[in-house]
Amino acid sequence: xxxxxxxxxxxxxxxxxxxxxxxxxxxxxxxxxxxxxxxxxxxxxxxxxxxxxxxxxxxxxxxxxxxxxxxxxxxxxxxxxxxxxxxxxxxxxxxxxxxxxxxxxxxxxxxxxxxxxxxxxxxxxxxxxxxxxxxxxxxxxxxxxxxxxxxxxxxxxxxxxxxxxxxxxxxxxxxxxxxxxxxxxxxxxxxxxxxxxxxxxxxxxxxxxxxxxxxxxxxxxxxxxxxxxxxxxxxxxxxxxxxxxxxxxxxxxxxxxxxxxxxxxxxxxxxxxxxxxxxxxxxxxxxxxxxxxxxxxxxxxxxxxxxxxxxxxxxxxxxxxxxxxxxxxxxxxxxxxxxxxxxxxxxxxxxxxxxxxxxxxxxxxxxxxxxxxxxxxxxxxxxxxxxxxxxxxxxxxxxxxxxxxxxxxxxxxxxxxxxxxxxxxxxxxxxxxxxxxxxxxxxxxxxxxxxxxxxxxxxxxxxxxxxxxxxxxxxxxxxxxxxxxxxxxxxxxxx
Amino acid sequence: xxxxxxxxxxxxxxxxxxxxxxxxxxxxxxxxxxxxxxxxxxxxxxxxxxxxxxxxxxxxxxxxxxxxxxxxxxxxxxxxxxxxxxxxxxxxxxxxxxxxxxxxxxxxxxxxxxxxxxxxxxxxxxxxxxxxxxxxxxxxxxxxxxxxxxxxxxxxxxxxxxxxxxxxxxxxxxxxxxxxxxxxxxxxxxxxxxxxxxxxxxxxxxxxxxxxxxxxxxxxxxxxxxxxxxxxxxxxxxxxxxxxxxxxxxxxxxxxxxxxx
Numbered sequence: 001x002x003x004x005x006x007x008x009x010x011x012x013x014x015x016x017x018x019x020x021x022x023x024x025x026x027x028x029x030x031x032x033x034x035x036x037x038x039x040x041x042x043x044x045x046x047x048x049x050x051x052x053x054x055x056x057x058x059x060x061x062x063x064x065x066x067x068x069x070x071x072x073x074x075x076x077x078x079x080x081x082x083x084x085x086x087x088x089x090x091x092x093x094x095x096x097x098x099x100x101x102x103x104x105x106x107x108x109x110x111x112x113x114x115x116x117x118x119x120x121x122x123x124x125x126x127x128x129x130x131x132x133x134x135x136x137x138x139x140x141x142x143x144x145x146x147x148x149x150x151x152x153x154x155x156x157x158x159x160x161x162x163x164x165x166x167x168x169x170x171x172x173x174x175x176x177x178x179x180x181x182x183x184x185x186x187x188x189x190x191x192x193x194x195x196x197x198x199x200x201x202x203x204x205x206x207x208x209x210x211x212x213x214x215x216x217x218x219x220x221x222x223x224x225x226x227x228x229x230x231x232x233x234x235x236x237x238x239x240x241x242x243x244x245x246x247x248x249x250x251x252x253x254x255x256x257x258x259x260x261x262x263x264x265x266x267x268x269x270x271x272x273x274x275x276x277x278x279x280x281x282x283x284x285x286x287x288x289x290x291x292x293x294x295x296x297x298x299x300x301x302x303x304x305x306x307x308x309x310x311x312x313x314x315x316x317x318x319x320x321x322x323x324x325x326x327x328x329x330x331x332x333x334x335x336x337x338x339x340x341x342x343x344x345x346x347x348x349x350x351x352x353x354x355x356x357x358x359x360x361x362x363x364x365x366x367x368x369x370x371x372x373x374x375x376x377x378x379x380x381x382x383x384x385x386x387x388x389x390x391x392x393x394x395x396x397x398x399x400x401x402x403x404x405x406x407x408x409x410x411x412x413x414x415x416x417x418x419x420x421x422x423x424x425x426x427x428x429x430x431x432x433x434x435x436x437x438x439x440x441x442x443x444x445x446x447x448x449x450x451x452x453x454x455x456x457x458x459x460x461x462x463x464x465x466x467x468x469x470x471x472x473x474x475x476x477x478x479x480x481x482x483x484x485x486x487x488x489x490x491x492x493x494x495x
Numbered sequence: 496x497x498x499x500x501x502x503x504x505x506x507x508x509x510x511x512x513x514x515x516x517x518x519x520x521x522x523x524x525x526x527x528x529x530x531x532x533x534x535x536x537x538x539x540x541x542x543x544x545x546x547x548x549x550x551x552x553x554x555x556x557x558x559x560x561x562x563x564x565x566x567x568x569x570x571x572x573x574x575x576x577x578x579x580x581x582x583x584x585x586x587x588x589x590x591x592x593x594x595x596x597x598x599x600x601x602x603x604x605x606x607x608x609x610x611x612x613x614x615x616x617x618x619x620x621x622x623x624x625x626x627x628x629x630x631x632x633x634x635x636x637x638x639x640x641x642x643x644x645x646x647x648x649x650x651x652x653x654x655x656x657x658x659x660x661x662x663x664x665x666x667x668x669x670x671x672x673x674x675x676x677x678x679x680x681x682x683x684x685x686x687x688x689x690x691x692x693x694x695x696x697x698x699x700x701x702x703x704x705x706x707x708x709x710x711x712x713x714x715x716x717x718x719x720x721x722x723x724x725x726x727x728x729x730x731x732x733x734x735x736x737x738x739x740x741x742x743x744x745x746x747x748x749x750x751x752x753x754x755x756x
Binding site: 024026027321322323324325326327407409410411412430431432461462463464465466 | 573574575576578579580582583586587589590591611612613615616617620621622624
């Protein structure tokens with residue numbers, strides 16, 4: 001039998017990619033297409049759902065063809081995707097009734113507040129683990145039903161279907177109308193205990209159940225592909241952060257992965273029971289493998305990490321490329337007493353303060369641009385520390401190892417600082433494409449390409465590792481200063 | 496206003512001429528093309544050679560632009576940026592070769608390790624990014640010696656130009672500057688380097704040059720590991736590994752804009 005591969009599709013916010021993996025979890029081929037970002041009004045962000053699908057079709061075919069892999073060599077297809085982005089389309093024609101409303105879109109700001117009523121943004125938190133916020137799909141569906149002419153009637157008559165991007169891709173690929181628990185968990189409409197759509201929330205948001213897909217596990221055969229890879233099983237779906245958790249082989253409670261890009265997403269595996277956060281984190285799904293018990297997770301995202309480095313580059317001109325931040329930061333030995341809290345649009349997890357704005361604190365005549373570069377890197381590390389502290393408090397499990405991925409992991413100084421402030425080991429895996437790898441792993445497990453989680457663990461290799469080199473007194477002193485700087489961001493915006 | 500200085504104009508004309516001939520040009524041809532007597536041409540070339548703007552090929556005697564000229568006005572590639580651009584390719588080299596990967600750049604007269612990827616097994620390893628390696632006893636260094644006109648091994652030549660022996664690390668280290676020149680000429684010809692036990696007993700390394708969009712060698716990427724794995728029974732390097740290393744070097748060079756196809 002000729003060599004077999006798993007194809008992972010990553011339908012992301014800026015592009016669609018397909019990566020083919022071999023049995024050792026190594027990348028064999030990659031193809032990628034970017035799509036248009038549509039900004040009809042300030043705060044609105046849309047994608048053309050048909051463009052997303054046609055790009056997915058192209059990259060799936062190109063990735064195979066550019067490495068001379070024939071369709072029968074692709075054992076299964078896995079899917080990972082930008083989360084929460086919402087599409088509604090005509091069941092008969094497949095024509096979207098409106099552009100896809102992207103997760104970053106803030107048009108549902110007022111609606112989300114309205115839906116909270118007297119109970120406020122945590123009205124549905126016990127059911128779905130999430131606060132009412134513009135990101136999640138439920139309010140976006142409601143906006144479409146209220147604002148696209150005739151849509152509510154068509155929805156009541158069962159003529160249209162809703163999907164997050166996983167559902168849209170699977171429906172186009174196989175004709176099945178399904179989603180997985182990780183994506184369904186980001187709509188606000190799924191009950192975390194039953195893993196089914198929740199009537200209380202549906203009623204409160206006034207969303208007809210008939211347009212929703214069937215909720216399935218993250219790793220099972222949903223159907224067979226049509227088109228170029230006709231007959232190939234489509235066997236996994238995971239939201240991007242959940243796929244990264246899986247790709248980093250965070251299979252045990254307490255395992256944490258951090259994806260460091262323009263923003264940072266930290267996700268902790270908390271085992272088979274959902275943990276409701278007392279510390280400002282989101283309760284979300286980790287993954288669910290076929291008939292096995294679901295695995296839950298706590299999520300904390302940080303809005304500004306890599307984008308602070310971009311800000312130093314673009315707005316201050318301190319550096320000409322992002323990686324030069326490390327060169328500049330290494331011209332000094334410490335932060336010179338300065339701290340940057342990049343609360344550009346408020347503070348997110350675990351503080352959730354929209355009235356906060358950024359500060360550069362502790363300035364003296366001694367501070368130079370090298371100190372500021374170092375303070376910028378430390379800002380990413382301390383923000384991570386705050387989220388990890390919240391995770392440790394909620395889960396009662398202490399982090400020992402942080403598994404990192406994303407573009408900022410190329411910054412060795414940042415990785416060392418991260419290890420220093422966490423007092424924990426930081427490791428970077430050899431396959432940086434953990435999101436696609438996670439989708440491939442889940443698909444491969446579903447069809448028996450890989451026998452079990454142990455095999456996947458054995459595939460995971462360290463590319464690099466950093467250990468704490470800061471004594472705890474120094475660490476506590478610096479953390480104390482960071483917290484003081486955070487306090488100075490509060491109450492800046494007066495409503 | 497003082498008048499123009501003829502010899503500088505002539506020097507500029509020669510530099511322009513050499514910039515069009517990266518393979519090098521002989522003295523006779525330079526003299527003919529520039530309409531200058533051979534003696535004058537040679538005087539200008541020697542002066543430019545002295546300041547590092549021109550270099551002469553040891554074998555053919557042809558002249559070409561020197562490293563000093565190439566580094567003028569060109570932005571130096573930051574080692575941290577090289578790491579960021581090379582990250583995925585270095586990972587995939589480690590994964591394919593099963594060996595540890597290092598990327599080195601020239602730092603004074605040594606190799607600065609700017610990136611290190613662990614060997615993909617469960618053994619305990621520690622990062623040596625920031626470490627300095629000798630140019631003459633590593634394949635990374637030999638690649639830089641062969642391709643970067645500014646690279647000179649430490650201790651190879653004192654200020655009076657007296658050639659001294661290079662420090663030995665094992666009994667296989669090349670210590671004679673002449674033998675090293677033969678090795679680097681071979682590396683330049685082959686486009687890749689390998690050494691067996693020249694720095695550490697029992698270890699082999701294989702490296703290839705990374706070029707940027709101007710065709711300059713900005714660094715080298717290579718694998719290193721046990722002699723049993725990287726050298727075959729005939730005492731030759733494992734050619735499969737050589738091809739992985741060269742593919743990775745090409746991929747990083749392409750990432751930096753060196754190869755347009």
